[in-house]
Each structure stands twice: as structure tokens, then as C-alpha cells.
Amino acid sequence: MFFDPFSPMETLLTTLGFSFFFLYFLVSCDLSLSFSPVDNYLVNCGALLDATVGNRRFVSDSVFKAPSKYVFDVKDPGTHMLRLHFHRFSSPQLNLADSKFHVLVNGLVALTNFSGGRSVGPKVIEYLLWFNSEKVEITFLPAEKSKFAFVSAIEVISAPKDLILETAQSANGGPKVTPFNDSLWRTWLPDDDYFRSKEGSNRVYFSGRIKYQDDGASREVGPDNVYNSARLIESKNASIPNVIEGYQYLVRLHFCDIASISLGLLFFNVYDGHFAYKDLDPSAVTNYLLASPFYVDLVVDADHSGIVNVTVGPSNKSMAYAVDAILNGVEIMKMSNWMGSFDGTMPAESVLKCLTRKRRVGFLLPLIALVCLLLSLSAIIRRRKEKVESVLWSKLPMEVHEISPKQVNNNYQV
Missing domain, CATH: 2.60.120 (Jelly Rolls)
Known part of the structure; x- marks a missing residue:
């Protein structure tokens, strides 16, 4: 598994740090489970240290603020269980109500316009999906005017073949x-x-x-x-x-x-x-x-x-x-609808277009500002140059007296 940011990340170290598995329980117990998944990724997002719940070890990872994606290698193609955990947190830097984002999973729209501020308590969303590819990409995209996206924990595990859907x-x-x-x-x-x-x-x-x-x-x-x-x-x-x-x-x-x-x-x-x-x-x-x-x-x-x-x-x-x-x-x-979405009527292509448009606008604004700055500097330099030239080529002041024809004749007669 690796984390691929679309833009620089900000690490959030808050009460989310002990992270999500305070979310469920404060007790631990031994589990005797016969099910041993081939793919078993347990990501404890936002924690400084790994967390262990029962016999399950959640690997700590950074909490992102910018559009980002997690990529997991799939050893056993087929049915997989994906769980996204969202846990309310407090932070002096971030307001949970400012979060509003989309989640894509290998081209499927898992969530649209999800906001952590709407949840009263912990929220766990579970999907059972069929993966044919060798990788699973989970993409988090902040929506328009949203300041950040977040996730408390992610589980990607191989599932029994007779489990499907969300x-x-x-x-x-x-x-x-x-x-x-x-x-x-x-x-x-x-x-x-x-x-x-x-x-x-x-x-x-x-x-x-x-x-x-x-x-x-x-x-x-x-x-x-x-x-x-x-x-x-x-x-x-x-x-x-x-x-x-x-x-x-x-x-x-x-x-x-x-x-x-x-x-x-x-x-x-x-x-x-x-x-x-x-x-x-x-x-x-x-x-x-x-x-x-x-x-x-x-x-x-x-x-x-x-x-x-x-x-x-x-x-x-x-x-x-x-x-x-x-x-x-x-x-x-x-079951996902005809647009390949579990949430709303927005297909993955539209979600990605919103991201592309947002990134294009984000690229154009600095470019426009740079062009305006260059034009302003050019205008200032031109004005200064014109002032210098006007000083160098200005005519010397001369005092011209009117001379009559008689005065000219008298001068020649001397």
C-alpha cells in the first residue's frame, strides 16, 4: 500500500491521533477466527502509532487535507470488503463542518458530497466489491468550496466469494x-x-x-x-x-x-x-x-x-x-445504479471533471495574476523611459527678439 497525494499534504495531529479505534472499544479480547484473508490492509489514519484491536493491527498513516488517493496491491483478485471509518474529531486548525468530499473506488462512486459535520457519532460504511485489477485505488476529492477531506481508518480485506455490494x-x-x-x-x-x-x-x-x-x-x-x-x-x-x-x-x-x-x-x-x-x-x-x-x-x-x-x-x-x-x-x-454510483446521480467522470476544472482554475488564476503583474511592470518601465527621454531631448530655453527690416539694413550699412 502506498499513499499518492495529488498535491502537498498536511498532517493533522489532533485528538484524532489516538484515532479511530478508541471509536469502537476500549477493551481487547482474543478472537479465534478461521477466516484469514489473503489481502488484509488495516490503515489507522491520523495516528502517530499503530493500533491493535483484538488480533487486528491497524497501520498508522497520515491524515490528508488535499485531494489524495490510497493505492493497495491486490494479491487475490475477486470479492473484497472495503470499510471506510469516519470519526468526529476536534482540531484548532480545522472545522469538521468545512469537510465535504467525494470518494471513488476504482472508478465507482462510493460517496458524493460527504460531510463529517453531519455525523453525530462514528460512521462506518462498508462495501463488498469485486476487483479484477491488481490494485485498488481509493480517491478522496474535496468538493467545491470544501477545505479538506478526511478518513479515520480504512480496511481492505479479501472476502468470501458469496459476499457483494454495499x-x-x-x-x-x-x-x-x-x-x-x-x-x-x-x-x-x-x-x-x-x-x-x-x-x-x-x-x-x-x-x-x-x-x-x-x-x-x-x-x-x-x-x-x-x-x-x-x-x-x-x-x-x-x-x-x-x-x-x-x-x-x-x-x-x-x-x-x-x-x-x-x-x-x-x-x-x-x-x-x-x-x-x-x-x-x-x-x-x-x-x-x-x-x-x-x-x-x-x-x-x-x-x-x-x-x-x-x-x-x-x-x-x-x-x-x-x-x-x-x-x-x-x-x-x-446495489450500484446504472451510473456506477452508490451515492447520488453523479458518475465518476463528472466527479473527475470537477477536480480537473478546479485544478485548471487553480492553475489559471496564478497565471493570470503573473500576466497582469508583467503587464503592470512593463507599463511602469515604459513610463519611466518616456520621462527620461523627454528630459534628454527637451529644447534649451531661448530668448528671441523681434527684428524689423530697418534694423537689418542699418546693420549692413555700418
Whole structure:
């Protein structure tokens, strides 16, 4: 990895110095993770020293103020997870409200007009992208009239092949799951905000072993803490709020039957506004094994009110003495639009044109000032030269008397 500035950098050494990993936690614990990514870049921007969280070592790097880019070598082309961390900081030199910038990742627009002043707390934006090239370029471009761009930390790591896109939200049917309990260091929030009413649903927890299978979900797809808790649903009253209209979303529903007392008792429907899966039988999907996780992917559009209607509900095959429906976790991943953008309607070409125009204007202004200065100096020199010449060639003062013809004749007659 190397840092390539478009223009001279300014290093910001402020309370951001201890940097971002005070952002998440002040504790450390041992992680026993089976996932070992080939590409694993952890950049702790703005810190004087490297930071270690759990068993993850974040390499310290400078915080930039000018348009800049980070370049990472890709050893293993394919799916990669990119996380951008933005943490509020205080500085006597910089006001966070003055930051407004764009972020490009290998030609994709990740963020447009992002401002750190709008964030109340730490903000982590996660992308799952496919890289065919040997390098990953992450470019930070200050927007018009913006004084600087910033980033608190960057993660670029190889990801399992079945992960993609930008993760907009991750919800768990049980308690919050922190990055320390996820092999891909994700945060899963409780699903309370996704239900219009808490009536008709309740939580269930499982203390046994989750049985992962080769053809099912892996620990990288969903950790134990997602699959050993679930929401039991009696009616389809869930929805996914706070999404952006104009984008398609890949919604990943995580299932693991930890509630049934026997195989073949659980049947339910999956809805994406219509029937996505009717009479889904977890026993058949998992080769008749309880507590074995699997997932279902759906591609849906957000409606005009910013809601994705994806939920589960009872089937006509549901039995009176059995569970109606189950849901262990939900991931909502935003798909890039037709312009290759995850944020707004500005393609990468327009963002780069803004930068080129800004740099061109920045180049022309000093040039114009230099031309004006040269013209002014030329005018001053010309004036001084004209004054000198007027002094050297001025006629001597002479006193001329009028002489009459008679006086001339008299002079000749003498």
C-alpha cells in the first residue's frame, strides 16, 4: 500500500491521533477466527502509532487535507470488503463542518458530497466489491468550496466469494452482535426497528451447537451469534426502513431452525411485496438437519417512501402446535445504479471533471495574476523611459527678439 497525494499534504495531529479505534472499544479480547484473508490492509489514519484491536493491527498513516488517493496491491483478485471509518474529531486548525468530499473506488462512486459535520457519532460504511485489477485505488476529492477531506481508518480485506455490494444495514433476531463476535468484523443491530408492531412476534435463543454445512451458510456469511437467536413471527408485519429510493437492494435473509422440536414441522412464506418463496421448508433445504443455517437472497426496489417490503409469514402448511415462521438475521445491501454510483446521480467522470476544472482554475488564476503583474511592470518601465527621454531631448530655453527690416539694413550699412 502506498499513499499518492495529488498535491502537498498536511498532517493533522489532533485528538484524532489516538484515532479511530478508541471509536469502537476500549477493551481487547482474543478472537479465534478461521477466516484469514489473503489481502488484509488495516490503515489507522491520523495516528502517530499503530493500533491493535483484538488480533487486528491497524497501520498508522497520515491524515490528508488535499485531494489524495490510497493505492493497495491486490494479491487475490475477486470479492473484497472495503470499510471506510469516519470519526468526529476536534482540531484548532480545522472545522469538521468545512469537510465535504467525494470518494471513488476504482472508478465507482462510493460517496458524493460527504460531510463529517453531519455525523453525530462514528460512521462506518462498508462495501463488498469485486476487483479484477491488481490494485485498488481509493480517491478522496474535496468538493467545491470544501477545505479538506478526511478518513479515520480504512480496511481492505479479501472476502468470501458469496459476499457483494454495499452493506446498508445488518439486523439480528437477537441482541447486538459486535465486530468482536463476527469473523468479518461486522456489526449486527437488534431488529426492533424493522417491525411495525412487536405483537405477533417474540425472540428465541439457542445454546447448542450451530451445524454449518459445506452447501449452506458459513461463519463468514453469518456468525454463531446471529444463528443462535431468532425472531418467531406469527404475522408478516416487518419492513426495512431508511433506504434510498432509486436503488435496487439485495436483501439477504438468514435462517436457522433452532425453534422446532422435530424435523418437518416448520413451513413459512417469504415475501418481497409478492410471494418470493411459498411454503419454504428449512428441513428440506438443510438436508433434514436442525440448527443448520442457510440464507435466501432477494433483489428488490425501494418504494417512494424509502422502505423495502421484505418479510416472512405463516404458510398454509403451518401447524397449530409448531412455529409459524422464523427469521434469524437480515442484511440489506445497496446495489450500484446504472451510473456506477452508490451515492447520488453523479458518475465518476463528472466527479473527475470537477477536480480537473478546479485544478485548471487553480492553475489559471496564478497565471493570470503573473500576466497582469508583467503587464503592470512593463507599463511602469515604459513610463519611466518616456520621462527620461523627454528630459534628454527637451529644447534649451531661448530668448528671441523681434527684428524689423530697418534694423537689418542699418546693420549692413555700418
